Amino acid sequence: MSTPAITIENLTKEFTNPSVFSRGKVTAVENLSLTVEPGQVYGLLGPNGSGKSTTMKIVLGLVVPTSGRTCIFGRDSRDVESREAVGFLPENPYFYKFLTGSETLSFYGRLCGLGGKMLRDRSRELLALVGLETAADRRVGGYSKGMLQRIGLAQALVQDPRLLVLDEPTAGVDPAGSHEIRDLILRLKQRGITVLLCSHLLSQVQEICDRIGIMNHGQLVREGALDDLISIENQTEFVLENASPALLAELRERASAAGARVVCEQKPQQNLERYFLEVTAEQGGEKK
Amino acid sequence: MTSGNTRTAAAVHASAHKLFSLRRTAAIATNTFRDLVRQKVFYFMLVFGLIIIGVSLALASFSFQGQLQTVMDVCLGAMSVFTMLLAVLATAMMLPKDMEDRTLYTILAKPVSRFEYLVGKLAGVTMILVVATLLMTAAFFVVLHFWQGREIENLQLTEPAERAAAAISKIKAGTFTPTLLGGIGVILLRSIVCAALTLMLSCFATSWLFTVIVSLMVILAGHLVPIARSVWQGPLGAADAPFHIAILMRLITVFVPDMQLFNIVDDIAVGISVDAGVFLHIAGLGAGYVLVYLLVGWLFFAWREL
Amino acid sequence: MKGRILGILVLLVWGIAKSSFEARLEQRMENTRLGGFKLTASLRQQAGQAGFIAALGGLRATVADLLWISADSAWRKVQYGRMKLIFDTCTAMQPRRVLFWDISAWHMAWNGAAHIANHEPDPVARAAKMREFFLLGKDFLERGIESNPGSWELHDRLGMLYHDKLKDSENASKSYEEASKRPGALEYTRRFAAYYLAEVPGREREAYARLMALFHESEHEWLPTLFRHIQELEAKLDIPDAERIWHAVVKLANTPGNESSAYPGLVDLIKTGSREPAVVEAARALEQKMDIPAARRVKLPPHK
Ligand SMILES: Nc1ncnc2c1ncn2[C@@H]1O[C@H](COP(=O)(O)OP(=O)(O)OP(=O)(O)O)[C@@H](O)[C@H]1O
Numbered sequence: 096m097s098t099p100a101i102t103i104e105n106l107t108k109e110f111t112n113p114s115v116f117s118r119g120k121v122t123a124v125e126n127l128s129l130t131v132e133p134g135q136v137y138g139l140l141g142p143n144g145s146g147k148s149t150t151m152k153i154v155l156g157l158v159v160p161t162s163g164r165t166c167i168f169g170r171d172s173r174d175v176e177s178r179e180a181v182g183f184l185p186e187n188p189y190f191y192k193f194l195t196g197s198e199t200l201s202f203y204g205r206l207c208g209l210g211g212k213m214l215r216d217r218s219r220e221l222l223a224l225v226g227l228e229t230a231a232d233r234r235v236g237g238y239s240k241g242m243l244q245r246i247g248l249a250q251a252l253v254q255d256p257r258l259l260v261l262d263e264p265t266a267g268v269d270p271a272g273s274h275e276i277r278d279l280i281l282r283l284k285q286r287g288i289t290v291l292l293c294s295h296l297l298s299q300v301q302e303i304c305d306r307i308g309i310m311n312h313g314q315l316v317r318e319g320a321l322d323d324l325i326s327i328e329n330q331t332e333f334v335l336e337n338a339s340p341a342l343l344a345e346l347r348e349r350a351s352a353a354g355a356r357v358v359c360e361q362k363p364q365q366n367l368e369r370y371f372l373e374v375t376a377e378q379g380g381e382k383k
Numbered sequence: 384m385t386s387g388n389t390r391t392a393a394a395v396h397a398s399a400h401k402l403f404s405l406r407r408t409a410a411i412a413t414n415t416f417r418d419l420v421r422q423k424v425f426y427f428m429l430v431f432g433l434i435i436i437g438v439s440l441a442l443a444s445f446s447f448q449g450q451l452q453t454v455m456d457v458c459l460g461a462m463s464v465f466t467m468l469l470a471v472l473a474t475a476m477m478l479p480k481d482m483e484d485r486t487l488y489t490i491l492a493k494p495v496s497r498f499e500y501l502v503g504k505l506a507g508v509t510m511i512l513v514v515a516t517l518l519m520t521a522a523f524f525v526v527l528h529f530w531q532g533r534e535i536e537n538l539q540l541t542e543p544a545e546r547a548a549a550a551i552s553k554i555k556a557g558t559f560t561p562t563l564l565g566g567i568g569v570i571l572l573r574s575i576v577c578a579a580l581t582l583m584l585s586c587f588a589t590s591w592l593f594t595v596i597v598s599l600m601v602i603l604a605g606h607l608v609p610i611a612r613s614v615w616q617g618p619l620g621a622a623d624a625p626f627h628i629a630i631l632m633r634l635i636t637v638f639v640p641d642m643q644l645f646n647i648v649d650d651i652a653v654g655i656s657v658d659a660g661v662f663l664h665i666a667g668l669g670a671g672y673v674l675v676y677l678l679v680g681w682l683f684f685a686w687r688e689l
Numbered sequence: 690m691k692g693r694i695l696g697i698l699v700l701l702v703w704g705i706a707k708s709s710f711e712a713r714l715e716q717r718m719e720n721t722r723l724g725g726f727k728l729t730a731s732l733r734q735q736a737g738q739a740g741f742i743a744a745l746g747g748l749r750a751t752v753a754d755l756l757w758i759s760a761d762s763a764w765r766k767v768q769y770g771r772m773k774l775i776f777d778t779c780t781a782m783q784p785r786r787v788l789f790w791d792i793s794a795w796h797m798a799w800n801g802a803a804h805i806a807n808h809e810p811d812p813v814a815r816a817a818k819m820r821e822f823f824l825l826g827k828d829f830l831e832r833g834i835e836s837n838p839g840s841w842e843l844h845d846r847l848g849m850l851y852h853d854k855l856k857d858s859e860n861a862s863k864s865y866e867e868a869s870k871r872p873g874a875l876e877y878t879r880r881f882a883a884y885y886l887a888e889v890p891g892r893e894r895e896a897y898a899r900l901m902a903l904f905h906e907s908e909h910e911w912l913p914t915l916f917r918h919i920q921e922l923e924a925k926l927d928i929p930d931a932e933r934i935w936h937a938v939v940k941l942a943n944t945p946g947n948e949s950s951a952y953p954g955l956v957d958l959i960k961t962g963s964r965e966p967a968v969v970e971a972a973r974a975l976e977q978k979m980d981i982p983a984a985r986r987v988k989l990p991p992h993k
């Protein structure tokens with residue numbers, strides 16, 4: 096496809112801080128340009144306050160840029176039509192307290208022009224997808240943080256968008272859920288859906304993103320394909336099981352004979368995440 | 384997971400994007416309505432019921448002429464105050480709450496224009512106001528019916544036959560009149576105008592308290608518009624008002640809606656009949672206010688940082 | 690910023706358009722007597738009060754009612770000054786409420802004056818103070834009529850006040866005349882307009898014509914007061930014997946089949962001073978014919 100999913104050109108956003116004594120300005124985003132190609136999973140990284148959320152809001156037309164412009168599939172973000180095929184999950188999403196989970200989904204579905212049986216089927220499907228079937232008829236006001244995140248994700252997917260913008264999709268979600276969301280994103284990617292996400296969980300970003308951009312103080316400081324950025328071309332990692340000390344000594348010897356250097360040798364520890372998942376799976380933990 | 388079917392369906396809808404979609408607006412309106420209902424705004428109506436029943440009982444212990452008219456005055460007065468308060472309070476909370484909870488982000492991230500959002504919100508409040516007015520009217524008519532019977536009974540007991548007959552036929556013809564229904568319609572219309580005004584104010588206000596206070600002040604000032612008008616255009620003329628006062632009064636008549644024109648309920652109980660032409664003019668004026676306030680609210684809201 | 694400027698511009702344009710529309714609509718509603726609360730000259734002077742009343746919005750009528758009920762306690766405490774104040778405010782708030790004017794006037798001219806009559810020992814002061822109260826009542830009624838020109842009740846009440854309190858039959862007649870012209874007016878207002886005219890010196894001829902018109906209209910109008918006034922005027926104006934009303938009544942009595950309507954007429958003639966032998970004769974004849982027991986037959990008044 097030729098039109099990029101997201102184009103950001105020379106984007107700058109200044110907020111005037113309404114302070115009582117002075118009208119100080121905060122530059123949230125400064126001269127940012129980047130492109131997300133269709134089918135990519137793009138990770139926007141950066142410390143707190145670096146302008147990730149602001150960039151996403153501008154892309155979705157929720158915030159007006161001070162200068163520069165953004166497009167979604169070639170349509171200017173200021174046009175309502177540009178949001179036809181976009182799903183957005185804001186950070187810390189919150190919904191109408193008095194609606195149930197399934198009512199929430201059908202509300203967002205109707206905003207996208209869906210209705211009738213199609214919408215009912217779709218929202219049931221999505222509730223199952225995010226693991227909220229049992230909470231479908233409970234009011235959102237009583238949802239936990241992770242449940243809100245899940246319903247938020249379901250809401251973003253309601254019209255089966257071509258582009259997903261996810262602002263910290265796994266914040267507050269338990270590791271199992273977080274894992275599922277990761278898998279879900281990978282599945283979406285397989286179906287050709289473009290994803291722009293930001294997250295502080297770098298290990299996850301590493302697992303799912305094709306391309307990342309690192310922001311700091313509103314500027315894009317590094318950008319590129321993940322493999323290009325972090326793989327170390329001249330190193331190789333092995334993990335052996337049941338290796339005898341003799342075998343290890345032999346390996347070390349052969350390596351130095353061949354002119355290679357052993358950079359590090361250690362016993363790998365079990366990943367805490369994997370351990371947690373094993374334990375909760377043993378308990379047959381059913382997620383709510 | 385997702386079947387190909389919904390994908391194409393969504394795509395069809397996407398290609399058929401309309402500048403203003405009734406469907407999206409209706410989704411927001413019904414959602415607003417449902418949200419307000421579940422917030423138990425109709426408990427408000429219970430208070431109304433208690434007030435009119437309480438007043439009825441209190442009046443029964445007094446004995447004076449014109450009880451029927453008093454019951455009518457009190458019920459209509461309570462209705463106009465209740466609908467107005469309901470309109471202002473329910474509307475003032477909506478926008479700030481959506482912004483604070485960031486529900487607005489998820490809504491506007493869908494293909495929903497800000498204008499559709501505002502129209503939907505106003506339509507939702509209007510639905511609440513219509514239902515509230517219907518409920519209050521039903522309660523009011525029950526009470527009124529009871530008092531009409533009572534008044535007729537009293538007349539039969541106390542007045543000589545000829546006078547009683549005349550008075551009774553006057554009461555029968557003068558209680559449930561088209562003017563009364565029209566007056567209730569004007570109460571409803573005024574509450575919708577108040578809701579539109581509040582919505583417009585909340586489109587640039589930064590707190591709901593500000594919105595409530597300013598709305599109530601504008602509504603209050605709206606009742607003084609005839610006085611302001613008479614200063615610069617009445618028989619006394621602007622001649623005896625200092626220049627700056629005259630300018631201030633002129634500004635009030637321009638920027639504040641004349642609420643007194645919507646205030647025909649105060650005169651309904653005395654048995655005037657209002658011709659359809661006047662009602663039509665009032666309806667036109669009210670519709671004008673609602674449209675203009677929506678438009679201005681949208682202008683304030685369209686460029687607003689969320 | 691752009692939006693705000695545009696928005697305020699729209700409000701300004703709409704405001705200019707709507708303010709002239711509103712002024713015209715207000716005019717139209719005033720013409721249909723809507724919007725009972727009006728800035729009268731006296732209210733305009735009391736800007737505070739006018740503003741307060743206007744600000745009540747949809748509660749104006751309710752507040753007026755509650756205030757009205759409070760006048761009742763003032764009455765029980767015999768505070769006529771406070772009552773007048775309350776009445777003035779109530780009527781200013783709700784000038785279209787006829788009852789307010791009516792009862793206010795009644796409290797002043799009847800109850801207030803009666804209170805003076807019972808409590809003022811000095812006869813000169815008593816008369817003066819009572820007259821003051823009568824005039825207060827008259828003032829309420831006149832202002833009420835100004836706000837409710839279509840109300841027959843207020844004219845009726847004013848006629849009663851003129852006649853019973855101010856002893857001004859001419860104005861009483863005029864007021865009843867006005868009352869009778871208004872829709873819904875009861876029959877008696879027309880009669881009273883004619884009856885009281887008969888009491889005005891110098892207008893006997895006019896009154897006689899009016900009363901005779903009533904007399905000829907229907908037997909329904911043959912009431913003792915009518916007969917008394919006509920017979921008095923017949924004497925005063927020296928109406929030729931042949932034209933006097935007793936002829937007509939006797940004639941009716943002599944027409945068979947009309948006994949039951951003619952007899953009350955004869956009785957009233959006798960009771961209101963007729964000495965005509967023909968009348969008495971006709972009455973006696975009918976009494977016999979109708980088998981009226983002696984005890985219930987009409988008694989002749991003693992001759993002077
Ligand atoms: N509405 C606003 N008004 C004023 N300043 C704002 C506003 N929104 C964001 N900012 C400022 O812009 C800067 C960037 O904020 P942003 O929310 O984009 O950061 P972020 O990268 O998403 O951070 P985090 O990782 O904490 O979510 C911050 O300094 C923030 O204070």
Ligand SMILES: [Mg+2]
Pocket residue numbers: 147148149186262
């Ligand atoms: Mg953020």
